[in-house]
Amino acid sequence: MSCAHEQNRGKASVDNNRYKLKGEFHVAYPNTPIFNKQGKLCGVTNPRDMTYIHSYGAEAPFFEGLSKGVLKGTKCENPDCEYKGSVYIPFRIYCPDCLKKMKIVDLTAAAKKTAFIYTYMVCERSGAFNTLDKPIKFINVKIEGTSTILMSYLHLGEPSIGMRVVPIFRTKNPTYTITDLSWVPQGTPKSKLPKGFSF
Amino acid sequence: MIKFSKQQLKIPKMMRPVYLVTGGMSEFRRAFPEKRTEELCVEALTMAAEMINMSPAELKSYIHTCYYGHFADHFGDQLLGESVIHDRLGLDPLGNIGVKTGGATGGSTLWEAVKAVASGYSDCALALGWERMDEVPTDEGNHLISCAADKDWETPLGHIYTGYYAVMAQKYWQVYGKSEDSFRKTMAEIAVKNRGYAYHNPFAQGGMKITVEDVLKSPVVAYPLRALDACLMSVGSACCIVADEKTAFKMCKNPLLVYVAAGTHTLRPADRRDMEIPLLPNETKNTYKDLDKRFPGGELYPGFTGFLAARMACYYAYRMAGVYDPCEDLDLVELHDAFTISDIQSYEDVGIRPYGEGRTYVESGDCYVTNPKTGKPGKLPANPSGGLIGCMHAVGATGLMQVCELMLQIWGRHAEVHGDAKRWKSFGKTKPKDWKDLQVKGAKRGLAISHAGVGSHVTATILVDPKHQLKGGKA
Known part of the structure; x- marks a missing residue:
């Protein structure tokens, strides 16, 4: 190019x-x-080089939140919903049961205090357009009080099931993608965080 | 926790019986640099005609509606590829529609065709699938496959679907496999079996004589998964033709009753919520009362270890066909062995073994055509075609290839097709001197599982020789 x-x-x-x-x-x-x-x-051969234009719609607050060091989820507050009070991360706009718009909730503190690795995988390969360092340490993170188990990646250390982790955010030069959220083992000092990331 | 309503658990009802009349396949390879997709589709349809001693034109004269399974448009840089193939097969101006459900596309395509006949809309319908995965380099292919995950929440994480899938394998490996060397060896035995069976299949891309040690020494893709644990990436086509009873018996002597049901589950594993295990006919709540005690870490269902979509597809399909216990009522299965470990997970979802005990299906020798422990026929042979690990995974065709293979087995024509030296030669191959007949003796009923990625879509197809219909099997 x-x-x-x-x-x-x-x-x-x-x-x-x-x-x-x-x-x-x-x-x-x-x-x-x-x-x-x-x-x-x-x-x-048929070369193609294109750029897509993609709307985050009502999920935009989540991606914007990462750039400011905030992890947002959503909560169903519909009193008529059988599953009222369920909290979702990945962030969902509508409740999957009653289809009412959900309330945005800040999960940063809960994640810092309670997040642990539910499962993980260290992947030696990647596809075209990958921007993460290899091997990629995929982790699925459970945060207390939520109904779901978020997929993300571990930046430091070796993952294990049950390991306590804390979120870190790419607050400097954010990409406004899910890669702006990563995790490190609990107790990691600030000095060890990757470039551009903060707690 | 999620629940289902009574209406949602209704057993699907067909307005009239549907029969598989015939099916056919092309050869499967990693790439066909000198063939267009339509050449492969014509080969599949021509074989289907030959199987029932018809010319392609005669077979086409029965077809009323066409369903095309082709998952990844972006691989071929061609939207409406279905219309291209429909035209090249000379089937205009019949109605046609494309079906896309990831790795389950082949099974879903058949699901649609069967419903068209069951409803009375058509007396005969075509389900034809293909995939063209050789039009981009592997890296770009990995990216394109990763677009089947959530593009905002998953794809940017490495652009590699294996990563999204393999976290589930890791959980199963640690909770149910207990990270044991013996479990790792059992996984390897599946790769040895399926590549070994593919060695005797002229259509297959990845037939190999390998050992457990070869699998365990192959490069790590995502620990504990190694290169030889994984399925193939293929190009090729397969088709099935279904019809109502009157038309089916006019077209061939021995059409097979066909039942198809489908299930789905979250595209993102991250969205899975805890729920009770939907029970298959031979299970009770007691079956799982101490599952989490026997397997600490297995508290959530489906968690990241079960495929709810497969369980639901079988929940419906077994009751449609009258299957009570798959090990007793079925004679063989073609499962979606995307990875050796997911094959084991599937044994549990489809009820061949209860949850937590999948490995014993391999370790008992039940999954072999000939049980290596006893030298006698295996109780329920799995994937004599070689499956996705040995034969092919040309996504839109895979579920249809599985059904073609079941059809040949139930017809007792496995050797006629797979042992034909001319067919090997026509594919540019030599029939092995030590070629083995993998016919499952006396096969009357079979199951095929067509499965998408992390379990977003699954179909269960049951083929039954009508002379051996199960009590309770419905139209």
Whole structure:
């Protein structure tokens, strides 16, 4: 990819409920032929370089919260719901039972005090576009008082089932994606946190 | 805790019996650089016609509606690929529709075709599936597969589906496998069996004679899973043709009764909530009263260790077909062995063994065509095709390949198709000198499980020789 294209990479903003686009959202590369060893034409390559424009909708507060060091979940407060009081992380906009819009709740303190690894996996491989260091230590974190078990990744140490962990947040240069949330073993000093992350 | 209403637990009812008339497959490979997808689909449909001594044109003349299973449009950079194939099969202007349920796409496609016939809308329907996974390099392929996870909450975490899946394997490994070397060896035995069975299957991509040691020495993908524990990534096509009773017996001598049911569960394992275990016909609450004491850490159901969608698919399908105990009432199974460990998990979801005891299905020798411990026929052979680990995982075709294999077994035509030297040659292969007939003697009833990723969608298909219908099997 050319430097010029990198600088002019497509960006989007919203004004009056409409997307305003700036820069290049795709780059056209010429296709190339594919031959077999005998020189027979088998096909062609079709290069694609595109940038998608994606709305977080009412989940945006969660991703914005990470950039400010806050872990948000949602809670059903519908008095008529059989499962009133259930707390969800991953953050859900609507209660999966009564479909009423849920209340946003701050789970940061509960996560710091009670989170533990329910299960984990150390993965040696990744797919294209991965931005995390390998091996990736996938962890599923249970926070007391919630109905679900959040997927995330451990930044330091070796994971084990039952291990107490605390959340860390990419508050410097956030990406506004789920990778802005990570975890470290309980008791990790601030000085050991990865660049850009804070408690 | 989640519960189901009485209405939701209603056993599905078909308005009339549905029969599998025939089926066919292409060869399966990692890549077909010199074949278009339509060539593979035509091969599958042509084989289906040949199986019942019809020309493709004659077979097509019966088809009224078409269901196409093709999961990953973005792999082929072609939307409405179903319409391309429909046209190339010369089936316009019949109605057609695409079906996409991840790894369960093949089974779901058949589910739709069966319902079209059961309802009376069509007398004969086609379910045809394929996948084209060779049009991008493996890295990009891993990214594209990871798009089947939640794009905001999971995909950015490594763009690798294995990671989202393998956390479940880790939990099962520690809670139910107790991280024992003996359990790890049992996992490896599944890979040895399925690759070994695929060695005798001309359609298969990954037939190999390997040992437990080979599996245990293969590279770690995500501990305890190693490269030889994993299924294949494949290209190919498979199809099934279903019809009502009158049409089915007109088309062939021995059509097979077919029942399909489906279940689903959260796309993100993170969203799973605790619930009671839905019981299969041969289970009671007592079956699981001390499960968490026997397996500390297994307090939650399904937690990250059970596939609720598979349990629900069987909950419905067993009662539709009259299956009480799968080990007694079925003669063979084709399971979705995406990984060796998930194969063990599935044994429990589908009731071959109670939860917590899946490993004993392998360790007893029951899952083999010939039980290695006794030298006698296995009680309920699993995946004589080689399954996903040995034969193929061309996503949209996988569930249909499984049903074709069951069909050949129940028809007693396994050797005729798999042992045909001409077929091996037509695929550019040589029939092995030590080729073995894996026909399950006297097979009358079989089960195929088609399963998506972390268990988001699962179908259970039961094929029954109508002369051996189970008491309680309904139309």
